Amino acid sequence: MDKKIKFLYIYTVGLTIFSFIIFYILINTKKDYKEFQKNYQTEIVSLQKEVLVLKEILKDREKELEKTKKEKEEIETKLKNIEEKIKKANHYLERKGIKVELPEGGIYIPENSKKIHLYAGNLEKSITKLLKTIQDIPVGVPLYGKITSGFGVRRDPFTGKKAFHTGIDLRATFKQPVFATANGKVVYAGWGRGYGKMVKIKHKYGFTTLYAHMYYIKVKTGQYVKAGQIIGYAGSTGRSTGVHLHYEIRRYGKLIDPKKMLYLNSKNRI
Ligand SMILES: [Zn+2]
DSSP, rough: OOHHHHHHHHHHHHHHHHHHHHHHHHHHHEEEEEEEEHHHHHHHHHHHHHHHHHHHHHHHHHHHHHHHHHHHHHHHHHHHHHHHHHHHHHHHHHHHOOOOOOOTTTTTOOGGGGGHHHHHHHHHHHHHHHHHHEEEEEEEOOOSSEEEEEEEEEEOOOTTEEEEEEEEEEEEEEEEEESSSSEEEEEEEEEEEEOOOOEEOOOOOGEEEEEEEEEEEOTTTEEEOTTTOEEEEEEEOOOOOOSEEEEEEEEEEEEEEEEESSSSOOOOOO
């Protein structure tokens, strides 16, 4: 073969092989790029999905937060209502001349809801104090019966003349239970002339109560009694025209109308 032809031949073959290599590299690079692009897009799509899920979670959390906030507000409102009631109860007691010292800090209005448990605790203390005070003062009825004779000037059932009635008379059935209207100490239990079988109890805040004409006395002088405890049973002993309970209240020795103490929210002052 001619040297020139041989060279041309080698040159052509070489160029062809070189072109193939270049072509191969180019094809592969394009393939890699496409794959990369494909992967990249898949990743972006999955990231977008993740973002959506996170957004949903965030939305849920926001809803929860709003719900919690609402619940907190509701609790605050309820506590404030309780506070109002405590104030009202205290006001009723003040009307009766009873000043209740509410616990340290008194009724506390929270500046933020974080202190809500502290607020609730204070309210609870106030309620407990009020309840205790109410049990210490003679409010309520000593016997369930209709008032047949009121406090003050009336016609005496024995003489027919005008006389001062020192308490109220409550119609009773024989042996009907008589209750102490407040916590206190029995300072007298026994016969008391016109009063018949009677019980006198000394309470806090200067109060004394007296229960008369009983058939049977269940307590003894010196004994401590609780509000609502049975102290005896109704009868007609002493200066009495029939079975009834004569009930008296004194404060610092001065007679007061028991009718005004039968109901806590009575507007009448004592
Ligand atoms: Zn009487």
